[in-house]
Amino acid sequence: MNDAADTPVLRARGLRKEHGEGEGLVRAVDEVDLDIGPGETVAVMGPSGCGKSTLLHLLGGLDRPSGGEVWLNGRRIDDIGEKALARLRRTDIGFVFQAFHLMEELTAVENVELPALLAGRSPRAARRRAEELLERVGLAGRTRFLPSALSGGQRQRVAVARALSNEPSIVLADEPTGNLDSAATLDVLQLFEGLHESGQTLVIVTHDARIAATADRMISMRDGAFVDETRLTGGTTGRLGALIGLED
Amino acid sequence: MGRILLVGRLAVRDLRRRRAEAALLLLAIMAATTTLTLGLVLRDAAGDPYQSTRAATGGPDVVASTARAAGLPGVTAPAKPAGLAGVAELEELAGAPGVVDHSGPYPVTAAELQASGRTSDVQAVGRDAAPASVDQPELLQGGWVVDGGVVLEAAFARALDVRVGDPVTLDGRSFEVVGVAVTAAMPPYPKASCVFPCMNGAVPDGEPPAGLLRNPGLVWLTQADVRNLAPDPDSLAYVMNLKLADPAGARAFVDANGEDGGAPPMRTWNDILEDATELAGDSQILLLIGAWLLGLLAVASLSVLVGGRMADQTRRVGLLKAVGGTPSLVAAVLLAEYVLVAVVAAAAGLAAGSLTAPLLTESGAGLVGSAGTPSITASTAGSVTAVALAVAALATIVPAVRAARSSTVDALGDSARPPRRVGWLIAISARLPVPLLLALRVAARRPRRAVLAVASIAVTVSGVHVLLVLNAFLADQPLAGGYDDAQVEVLRRALLVVTIMLLSLAAVNAVVITWAAVLDNRHSSALARALGATPREVSTALAAAQVLPALAGAVLGVFPGGYALFAAINAATGGDGDRATLPAPWQLLALVLATVLVVAALTAVPARLGARRPVTETLQAGLA
Numbered sequence: 097m098n099d100a101a102d103t104p105v106l107r108a109r110g111l112r113k114e115h116g117e118g119e120g121l122v123r124a125v126d127e128v129d130l131d132i133g134p135g136e137t138v139a140v141m142g143p144s145g146c147g148k149s150t151l152l153h154l155l156g157g158l159d160r161p162s163g164g165e166v167w168l169n170g171r172r173i174d175d176i177g178e179k180a181l182a183r184l185r186r187t188d189i190g191f192v193f194q195a196f197h198l199m200e201e202l203t204a205v206e207n208v209e210l211p212a213l214l215a216g217r218s219p220r221a222a223r224r225r226a227e228e229l230l231e232r233v234g235l236a237g238r239t240r241f242l243p244s245a246l247s248g249g250q251r252q253r254v255a256v257a258r259a260l261s262n263e264p265s266i267v268l269a270d271e272p273t274g275n276l277d278s279a280a281t282l283d284v285l286q287l288f289e290g291l292h293e294s295g296q297t298l299v300i301v302t303h304d305a306r307i308a309a310t311a312d313r314m315i316s317m318r319d320g321a322f323v324d325e326t327r328l329t330g331g332t333t334g335r336l337g338a339l340i341g342l343e344d
Numbered sequence: 345m346g347r348i349l350l351v352g353r354l355a356v357r358d359l360r361r362r363r364a365e366a367a368l369l370l371l372a373i374m375a376a377t378t379t380l381t382l383g384l385v386l387r388d389a390a391g392d393p394y395q396s397t398r399a400a401t402g403g404p405d406v407v408a409s410t411a412r413a414a415g416l417p418g419v420t421a422p423a424k425p426a427g428l429a430g431v432a433e434l435e436e437l438a439g440a441p442g443v444v445d446h447s448g449p450y451p452v453t454a455a456e457l458q459a460s461g462r463t464s465d466v467q468a469v470g471r472d473a474a475p476a477s478v479d480q481p482e483l484l485q486g487g488w489v490v491d492g493g494v495v496l497e498a499a500f501a502r503a504l505d506v507r508v509g510d511p512v513t514l515d516g517r518s519f520e521v522v523g524v525a526v527t528a529a530m531p532p533y534p535k536a537s538c539v540f541p542c543m544n545g546a547v548p549d550g551e552p553p554a555g556l557l558r559n560p561g562l563v564w565l566t567q568a569d570v571r572n573l574a575p576d577p578d579s580l581a582y583v584m585n586l587k588l589a590d591p592a593g594a595r596a597f598v599d600a601n602g603e604d605g606g607a608p609p610m611r612t613w614n615d616i617l618e619d620a621t622e623l624a625g626d627s628q629i630l631l632l633i634g635a636w637l638l639g640l641l642a643v644a645s646l647s648v649l650v651g652g653r654m655a656d657q658t659r660r661v662g663l664l665k666a667v668g669g670t671p672s673l674v675a676a677v678l679l680a681e682y683v684l685v686a687v688v689a690a691a692a693g694l695a696a697g698s699l700t701a702p703l704l705t706e707s708g709a710g711l712v713g714s715a716g717t718p719s720i721t722a723s724t725a726g727s728v729t730a731v732a733l734a735v736a737a738l739a740t741i742v743p744a745v746r747a748a749r750s751s752t753v754d755a756l757g758d759s760a761r762p763p764r765r766v767g768w769l770i771a772i773s774a775r776l777p778v779p780l781l782l783a784l785r786v787a788a789r790r791p792r793r794a795v796l797a798v799a800s801i802a803v804t805v806s807g808v809h810v811l812l813v814l815n816a817f818l819a820d821q822p823l824a825g826g827y828d829d830a831q832v833e834v835l836r837r838a839l840l841v842v843t844i845m846l847l848s849l850a851a852v853n854a855v856v857i858t859w860a861a862v863l864d865n866r867h868s869s870a871l872a873r874a875l876g877a878t879p880r881e882v883s884t885a886l887a888a889a890q891v892l893p894a895l896a897g898a899v900l901g902v903f904p905g906g907y908a909l910f911a912a913i914n915a916a917t918g919g920d921g922d923r924a925t926l927p928a929p930w931q932l933l934a935l936v937l938a939t940v941l942v943v944a945a946l947t948a949v950p951a952r953l954g955a956r957r958p959v960t961e962t963l964q965a966g967l968a
């Protein structure tokens with residue numbers, strides 16, 4: 097554990113991203129330094145438009161920075177080719193989006209096995225893994241459903257299962273509960289806590305203080321830069337449930 | 345393995361999810377592949393029977409005769425037969441360098457044949473009972489010549505409806521039909537080469553010159569019978585068949601042994617092939633024109649279909665990239681979908697084309713290979729499949745390149761391609777009644793699609809315009825092009841096939857374009873309804889948005905489209921446009937009106953389906 101803690105899973109130095117030019121120039125991410133250790137859960141908070149999503153996209157290789165560096169597991173990823181980046185996304189990074197972004201024409205289990213098939217696993221192994229994951233997120237009975245037949249919370253759980261498909265070193269979640277009501281939010285929250293406990297490295301962008309409260313570390317952003325960082329003792333489901341009064 | 349499964353699964357699921365669109369796409373490509381198949385099968389049908397007849401009969405490379413061509417247009421009028429003097433010339437030719445084999449000279453006489461009440465001029469060739477090494481006609485029925493027995497050329501026998509065993513008379517003398525055969529030494533009836541002064545096809549005004557044979561058929565008798573039929577030995581003509589060491593050099597041989605030096609007139613096998621396959625050639629030109637028009641329409645409907653799906657595809661692509669799909673995998677997914685459709689369309693087009701082809705080739709009797717159904721060769725199947733795949737690849741290139749280039753983040757966030765706004769159209773529309781106002785705005789949102797709609801209708805209408813002209817031409821002057829009734833019938837069928845395909849594809853296009861507009865406007869339509877427009881107003885608007893371009897397209901299709909196309913066809917075929925009757929103004933007006941009405945009817949259905957969808961469902965779908 098200690099040894100691994102020395103090499104961060106994710107490291108960013110002087111990370112910058114600008115949109116537009118001249119008068120319309122926006123510094124969405126402005127000189128950010130960040131280290132995320134193995135097994136750590138980091139929450140990123142901040143007002144709308146402060147650059148949270150942009151930061152997450154840069155960290156996950158979905159977007160290219162205007163400047164600065166990103167390392168994943170000690171390997172620099174901001175300057176590698178599109179193909180290598182795609183391979184990296186399928187093996188080392190799991191994304192969870194606010195809008196779920198499931199393939200509408202694929203069933204739940206087919207959506208979950210997508211990254212495994214992309215990574216070249218055998219169809220049989222991919223299916224077995226996908227079914228396990230769906231069971232883990234509590235959707236064992238819904239594996240053959242199309243996304244359109246699932247509730248928002250269920251869709252997001254499918255998306256989480258998909259993100260875990262290839263045992264990524266880090267899961268990046270962008271407002272995973274942004275489109276959910278409070279009951280569904282609690283489901284997804286418990287899921288993330290389970291991940292945290294199992295040692296999964298996590299970055300969660302959120303507007304929701306209750307979710308941030310479950311993290312090891314909470315970072316506040318404003319105008320593209322980090323303005324505050326708080327180390328928390330770590331939340332549990334119980335405490336969280338008590339906090340929002342939804343414990344059953 | 346897993347990746348192949350994935351690519352296949354994504355392609356099949358996406359097609360299944362949009363069955364209607366997939367079906368339309370299939371129809372569009374299929375119309376093009378069917379017409380292409382027909383064109384290619386016809387090309388093979390044109391060349392192949394002659395080649396196989398040539399092989400089966402030891403066909404000559406050059407046919408020489410004692411007749412001499414005169415320069416009357418449409419009339420091959422040789423001077424009077426040269427009699428025995430010509431025979432010496434022919435025999436001299438048999439010894440010319442390059443000749444490896446020959447048969448003849450055979451005597452030929454002109455006669456009048458009567459069979460079951462019908463009368464026709466014939467050229468009767470006297471042959472030996474023993475088979476010849478060059479031009480031994482291949483028997484389709486019965487046996488070879490015997491004294492008192494006549495063998496008829498197959499197309500001629502067919503035209504007269506005469507069979508083996510039937511009695512016929514030649515210049516009043518009785519003969520029995522003992523055989524029906526094909527040859528490669530002369531084009532089939534009614535295109536026979538004139539050994540005696542003769543003319544084929546149209547009857548010019550006034551009395552034809554006396555002694556001129558009209559549409560003569562070809563028959564074979566024994567040499568003795570021919571000599572007996574001839575009024576005197578000097579009236580006989582002679583033909584000789586030559587085999588050359590180099591068949592490809594037949595033209596050069598004829599030039600070297602020049603006709604003007606007093607040598608006998610000669611025809612090469614290429615000349616005969618051209619005459620023998622002229623009809624198939626004409627049908628093929630019609631089909632090729634049709635294939636061009638259909639190709640244009642198919643491209644229009646593909647552009648609309650592919651363009652309409654671009655926004656949707658971009659989102660899928662973003663998603664695939666986000667979970668780790670490489671640019672090449674993304675391209676494979678996009679391609680697989682269209683390739684699947686293209687392969688099915690190619691197969692269906694080949695099947696439909698080969699089923700329709702016999703309608704267009706069956707009267708090419710008179711050659712060995714034409715009795716059966718023209719078959720699809722590997723090269724035809726290959727070309728049709730290749731074209732279908734090329735269409736698929738073309739349809740995929742733009743989205744695939746975009747996908748590879750686009751930022752994943754943008755793709756994921758992509759809502760539909762933002763519609764363009766054409767300011768002046770919107771300004772004008774503000775003064776109009778509600779449905780027209782909505783209609784103009786629908787058109788203004790997608791100017792490129794409106795242009796495609798106009799182009800698609802214009803292409804169709806100009807095609808129909810030309811078909812009207814050709815149809816009138818065939819009705820007025822059936823023999824003008826040198827065609828007999830059966831041949832006019834074949835050309836009619838070719839026209840019919842092209843017309844049906846053209847109209848079906850145009851209908852598919854109208855529906856596709858309307859449906860794309862419905863999908864595109866469902867959100868704003870729902871909003872319009874949420875703000876108080878009735879479903880009827882909305883669907884009227886959507887239909888009107890298609891009818892306006894249809895009107896413009898129909899007018900443009902008549903002028904200049906139809907005229908330009910007709911001129912282009914005349915230029916391509918070397919035809920004579922002056923003889924054609926152009927459609928009357930009322931016909932053109934009817935064409936434009938009919939087009940608009942048909943488009944209105946066709947678009948009403950998808951427009952209504954689109955307008956019926958509950959408002960809330962549509963508005964929510966817009967959010968996801």
Ligand SMILES: Nc1ncnc2c1ncn2[C@@H]1O[C@H](COP(=O)(O)OP(=O)(O)OP(=O)(O)O)[C@@H](O)[C@H]1O
Pocket residue numbers: 115116122123124142143144145146147148149150151
């Ligand atoms: N493609 C773009 N072009 C121009 N500006 C952009 C683009 N994408 C983002 N921005 C700008 O960058 C800034 C950061 O955007 P970002 O989406 O990262 O914010 P956010 O913190 O995720 O906001 P929210 O909480 O609303 O999701 C915003 O000011 C935004 O307007």
Ligand SMILES: [Mg+2]
Pocket residue numbers: 148149150270
């Ligand atoms: Mg955001």
